[in-house]
Amino acid sequence: MFFRKREVTAYTLEKNYQRLKTELVGGLVVLGGVFITGTLWFWLVEKWSLIDSAYMTIITLSSVGFGEVNPLDDRSRLFTIVLILMGIIVIGYLVNRITEAFLQGYFRESIRLRQKRNVIDKLSNHYILCGYGRTGNHVAREFAAEGISFIIIDSDLDELEKAQQQGYLVLQGDATLDEFLILAKIETAICIVAALSSDADNLYTVMSAKALNPDIRAIARASTEEAVKKLERAGADTVVSPYITGGKRLAAAALRPQVMDFVDGIFAGGEKSFYLEECLLNEDNCPCIGQTLAQTQLRAKSGALVVAIRRHDGTLVVGPMGDFILEAGDSLMSMGTAEQLRTLNNILSPINLAQKQKGKREREI
Numbered sequence: 001m002f003f004r005k006r007e008v009t010a011y012t013l014e015k016n017y018q019r020l021k022t023e024l025v026g027g028l029v030v031l032g033g034v035f036i037t038g039t040l041w042f043w044l045v046e047k048w049s050l051i052d053s054a055y056m057t058i059i060t061l062s063s064v065g066f067g068e069v070n071p072l073d074d075r076s077r078l079f080t081i082v083l084i085l086m087g088i089i090v091i092g093y094l095v096n097r098i099t100e101a102f103l104q105g106y107f108r109e110s111i112r113l114r115q116k117r118n119v120i121d122k123l124s125n126h127y128i129l130c131g132y133g134r135t136g137n138h139v140a141r142e143f144a145a146e147g148i149s150f151i152i153i154d155s156d157l158d159e160l161e162k163a164q165q166q167g168y169l170v171l172q173g174d175a176t177l178d179e180f181l182i183l184a185k186i187e188t189a190i191c192i193v194a195a196l197s198s199d200a201d202n203l204y205t206v207m208s209a210k211a212l213n214p215d216i217r218a219i220a221r222a223s224t225e226e227a228v229k230k231l232e233r234a235g236a237d238t239v240v241s242p243y244i245t246g247g248k249r250l251a252a253a254a255l256r257p258q259v260m261d262f263v264d265g266i267f268a269g270g271e272k273s274f275y276l277e278e279c280l281l282n283e284d285n286c287p288c289i290g291q292t293l294a295q296t297q298l299r300a301k302s303g304a305l306v307v308a309i310r311r312h313d314g315t316l317v318v319g320p321m322g323d324f325i326l327e328a329g330d331s332l333m334s335m336g337t338a339e340q341l342r343t344l345n346n347i348l349s350p351i352n353l354a355q356k357q358k359g360k361r362e363r364e365i
Contacts, residue, residue, distance in 0.1 A: 020101050027094040034086045035061065041079055046070065061087030119169065124188045126150055130175035130205050131196040132159040135221055135242065139193055140168055151184050176204035178212060186212045194220040194236075199227035203234055210235040276333060277304075277341040279348045283328035286348055294322030302344035304336030 038057035042048045048056070052069045059066045060083050072080065127143060127150035129136055136152070140163065143150045152168055153175040154160050160170045173180035175196065186192070192209045194202040202220045209218055220236040222228045223243065231239045252259070281289055288296045298306060308318045312329025326332075334344055 020097055024094065024097050024101075027090060027097060031061075031087075031090045031094065034083065034090060038083045041076070041083075042069075046072070046076055057083070060084055061091070063087065120151065120171070120183070120185060123149060123151065123185045125190050126185065126188070128153065128181070128184050128186065128189050128192040128209075130154070130192065130194045130202075131221075132156070132163045132170075133195065133197055136193075136195040137162075139195055140166070144168070153180055153184055176201050176208060178208050181205075181208055181212055186216065189213065189216055191217040191219065194218065196221070199223050199231075203227070203231055206231060206234050206236045274335055275338060275341055276307075276335050277345065279332045279334070279345055281326055281328055281330045281332065282349060286326075286328070288326050288348060289328050291326060292322060293320055293324045293326065296326065296347075298334075298344060298347065301347060302336065303340040304334045304344040306332050306334050308333040 035054075035057055038060060039050070039053045042053035042056050043050055046053070048070060056069045060080055063084060127148060129139055129143070129150055129152045132140065132152050132154045133156075136154070136159075140150070140152060144166070150169070152160070152163050152170045153173055154163070154170070155172065155174050157172070160172055163170045171180060171184055173183070175181065175194070181192075186209060192205070194205040194209075196202050196205065199222055202222065206218045206220050209216055217238075218236045219238045219240065220231045222231055222239050222241045225241070225244065228239045228241055228244075283289055288298070293306065298304065306320060308316060309320050309324065309326075310316050310331040310333070312327060317324065332348065334341060336344065
């Protein structure tokens, strides 16, 4: 949402543009007031016609050097001197503001910022990524690979410049503040990922997000076990500790290397063959609700394998049998190739698939 030109952020650029706009409008209002005052003086005091009064005021303010329309007495000449000085000051002020706007590129930047703001204003059912550090970078890559709509919030100019070079939608600001979460359309977002470097910042971000949108799914990064507990108490739906998770994966790789190779093949993405996908069954558009898993014939139709189902009450069923009845609010965790999972997603939630593909096309544009 910004460039790093002259160490000025987009947020600052936008504020400066609004300041210049206000100053220009104010200058024009003052100039209009001076013009009306001069016209009324010559019309009411000198008893000239309205056309002559307006003409005299214009040539006086513009200092073109024409002579007086009609002879003036000393009182009106003094008034004309004041009118000339006022015209020089106000017009000089306006020229200065316009020159500053052109030199700083505010008009050009304002158009680009307005276009970016229009994109953000249209965001819906999107993800918000707070922090574009080492963790956030990988999260953004996965989001982009999935073709979903997301926006990055970070206060670090260097990191956001890298994100913008990747074509990501970014917003410079402090994610712990409500102001920037609102700018990122927190009220219409479906998930927020707090991947900031500080556990305290992630805690504040989760609390702010849940206060602004109680239904949003909050994923948070934590450095310590104590931070995990606090983030969970603050309302985070899932808390991930890179150190704890990394330690467990290292141990698993040492004890069960073949299993870990298979798991890495699923989660790594990229050129790997298999992926895991989660699909929420929505009663508004899922035709499989009320049917058993065998009746849906999901494996036969898509080729993807349903490995687990999480009930709407939070109960996790691993390896569901064919007589398992699907209900609204259930989440199906399935494994398969990218094509198989797309087919499965289209069967279970055709509207969500269309939105995802639309978001991917918009990112490519």
